[in-house]
Amino acid sequence: MSTPLNRHSNILDFALSSLLRRKSKNFSLLVVYTLIVFVIASLIFFVQALKREAAQILKEAPDMVVQRMVAGRHDLIPVAYGEQISAIRGVTAVSPRLWGYYYDQVFGANYTLLVPEKNLLEPGSIMIGPGVARNQRIQAGDMLALKTSRNIPLLLTVQDLYPSSSELISSDLIVLSAEDFQTMFNLPAGQVTDLAVTVANPREQVTVAAKIAELFPDTRPILKSEMLRTYDSLFEWRGGMIVVVLAVAVLSFIIFAWDKATGLSAEERKEIGILKSIGWETSDVLLLKFWEGIVVSLTAFLVGVVLAYGHVFFFSAALFEHALKGWSVIYPQFKLTPVIDVYQLTVLFFLTVLPYTAATIIPAWLSATVPPDAAMRS
Amino acid sequence: MRKSIVFTIVTGVNILLLALLAVHAHFSRISAASERLERAELVRTLQLTDLCLFTEARYTRHPAMSDRFAPFQDHPGAMEHFPSGSLVTPPIKRIHEHSP
Numbered sequence: 312m313s314t315p316l317n318r319h320s321n322i323l324d325f326a327l328s329s330l331l332r333r334k335s336k337n338f339s340l341l342v343v344y345t346l347i348v349f350v351i352a353s354l355i356f357f358v359q360a361l362k363r364e365a366a367q368i369l370k371e372a373p374d375m376v377v378q379r380m381v382a383g384r385h386d387l388i389p390v391a392y393g394e395q396i397s398a399i400r401g402v403t404a405v406s407p408r409l410w411g412y413y414y415d416q417v418f419g420a421n422y423t424l425l426v427p428e429k430n431l432l433e434p435g436s437i438m439i440g441p442g443v444a445r446n447q448r449i450q451a452g453d454m455l456a457l458k459t460s461r462n463i464p465l466l467l468t469v470q471d472l473y474p475s476s477s478e479l480i481s482s483d484l485i486v487l488s489a490e491d492f493q494t495m496f497n498l499p500a501g502q503v504t505d506l507a508v509t510v511a512n513p514r515e516q517v518t519v520a521a522k523i524a525e526l527f528p529d530t531r532p533i534l535k536s537e538m539l540r541t542y543d544s545l546f547e548w549r550g551g552m553i554v555v556v557l558a559v560a561v562l563s564f565i566i567f568a569w570d571k572a573t574g575l576s577a578e579e580r581k582e583i584g585i586l587k588s589i590g591w592e593t594s595d596v597l598l599l600k601f602w603e604g605i606v607v608s609l610t611a612f613l614v615g616v617v618l619a620y621g622h623v624f625f626f627s628a629a630l631f632e633h634a635l636k637g638w639s640v641i642y643p644q645f646k647l648t649p650v651i652d653v654y655q656l657t658v659l660f661f662l663t664v665l666p667y668t669a670a671t672i673i674p675a676w677l678s679a680t681v682p683p684d685a686a687m688r689s
Numbered sequence: 690m691r692k693s694i695v696f697t698i699v700t701g702v703n704i705l706l707l708a709l710l711a712v713h714a715h716f717s718r719i720s721a722a723s724e725r726l727e728r729a730e731l732v733r734t735l736q737l738t739d740l741c742l743f744t745e746a747r748y749t750r751h752p753a754m755s756d757r758f759a760p761f762q763d764h765p766g767a768m769e770h771f772p773s774g775s776l777v778t779p780p781i782k783r784i785h786e787h788s789p
Contacts (some may be wrong), residue, residue, distance in 0.1 A: 320693045365740055371733035376754065385756070412747060421744050421752075427735050440741070476724040477731050477755040482741040482755055483750070486737065503756075506738045517784060524785040532785050537752035540740050541780045545752065606696060610709040613703035620710045624717070627786055636770030639745040649714035 319602075322595065326602035331613070344567065347560045348615025348663055354556060355655045356623040357631060358546040360647035364479065365542035365558040372538055373507035374516055376408070378531045385531075389500040390563055392527055396508060403513040403541070407503035409492050413457060413485070420446050420640035424485050426492045427508070434490040442482030442641040444472050455485075461499045465492065482643035508532070532615055560587070564663065568670040580678050589684035596679040597672055604671030608664040616656065625647045647685050743773035752777050 316541060320666045325625035330337045377396065409426035418457040422443055432438065438457065440448075451471050456464045473481040487495075508523075510516045520532035546553055583596055622628060627646055628635075731737070743749035748756070748770060757779045769775065 317771065320691070324691055327696055331692075361740075361742075364725075368732050368742075369738070370730045371710075371729045371737050373736050378754070383756075383758075385754070412750075413760075421750065423741075423744075431734075442741070442744075455774060473731070474727070475727050479742075480728055480732060483744045484741070485733065520785050531783070533738075533754065533783060537781060537783050541739070542740065544778050546776065546782055555784045599742070605779060609700060610703070613700065613707060616704065617706050617710065624714075629735040634772065635743070635776065637743060637745050639743055639773070641744045643741050647715055648725065649719040650712075651711050651714050689699055 319598070322598050323602045323606075326606060327598050329599070330603055330606060337607065340567070341611055342644035343563065344607060344663075344667075347563050348659070349618050350556060350611050350614045351560050351659060352619030353622050353628065353631070353655070354553065355652065355659065356619055356650070357628050357647070357651045358553075359547070360623065360650045362543055364551065364648060365545070365649045366539060368480065369535075369539055369542065372535050373408075374510045374513070374535050375508040375520060375523075376533045376538075377506040377508055377527075378533065379505070379510065379527075380529055380531050385505075387498065388505055388530070390501050390503055392530070393506045395526060396506065396523055397446045399526075401510050401512060401519050401521055402508055402680075404506050404509040408496075408505050408507050409489060410504050411492075411496055411497070415457075417448075418446050418640060420625075421483065422485050422497065422641075423483050423488060424492065426489045427486055430488070432470065432486065432488045434488045435466075435468055436488070437467045437491070438471050438473060438484075438486040439469055440473050440481035440484040441475045441478050441606070442643055443485055444469075446641055447507040455493060457485075457649045459495050465491065465494055476644040482645075483641045563665075568666055579675075583675065583678045584681075584683045587679065593679045594677070597676055600672050600675035601668060602617070604668035605664070608667040612660055612664050616659075621649075743771075743777065744769045745773055748774040749777050752780055755780060757782065 315389060345467070349677075377388065377392070379386050379392070390407055396402060397405040406428050408428075411423045411424050413424050415422060422445075422564075439455070444450060447455060452470050453469050455467050455469060457467065457679055459465050460582075467487065473484065493500075510519050516534050516536070520534055523530060523532045586596055587593075622630060624647060627644065632642070738753050739751045741750070
């Protein structure tokens, strides 16, 4: 019985046989096509998961951080500023933050040294991130020697390590007491790195920030919403390396589509001529080419997306590691929580499957409208 | 077996795999919730402002705290020279920022 399903099934059979006749060409096409989808989908999965993670955990960041600017640079801020800021209506608390960077000449690594708000550590004790432990090959109970600003070694005992699950935020951290921080950097009295401001009502944050900027014109208040938006736009498509990856992928895809759209090979034209001469309608030929396009593009899309998911969420985006690592000595080894952005995958589907299928059909349509004898002779 | 049936089975398996991955993503999010809460708690306790993604330069280690002109802060004609600088966009334009 001839039903539409049977018709499609028969034409699909023929399309698959036709593709298998040019096995090596079509297989290599499928591999490269899958690779393009794999790279773009990996990028989508990675960036979306990272953005989601940043949005979730940075919700707990300070409501506002006030930095002092001197000659256009971030400078130390007097604690006295904090006393006046805490008097502003709406401000619940102002706490000084002490943090800075330490370059380890032996290992060539940069660490972030930080003093917690509450006194968690005794002088001489530190907590370190997993990246620091890996880099220094130390564990809880070991000693770590840092050079102070006066070039005197400061011996610190590792009290504990932050768990590996926190690597995305704590990898390069060395958390120490305020006294040790002072010994390390010898900060002028009454000065801290910046101020963390808590505002009870989130709606008042902008007003409070405006008041701070007015009261202290040499300061720069950074709102939590601005921190979150920084991470939301961190890997924008216009970013250097991302635009290069996307451009390469899109260009490769255009080359495929161009190759298909610029015309069929003599063999393919002859095949269309024979099909028409044995009674195939133009619509049947178009359906055949449609199925050929769908077989290649849909398979490439599905396999590419599945492989990309495995690459990003099971293998921690290992192929991107070198690009992300750059010249860093400490690189966090984190596992991202999977996120599937249906909207972005749909866009990827429409940008890959549809243009390729269309590029397969159009030249076939041009050939199929030519009389069969002319098509066979050409 | 007909080729069309083989293709339908292969495509069906791929779609099923994709659906299973969506289920995996859903359950991974649920099981990772406690670890995420721990990370959020650490951010609150230590008053952190940034993720530790790139440790090679100050402006890529703490992009939320850095200047918009950070890659050029060392001297006016300085060119970007860290690879991660080409991945990280400058911090968004802040409401209360004076021009450098």
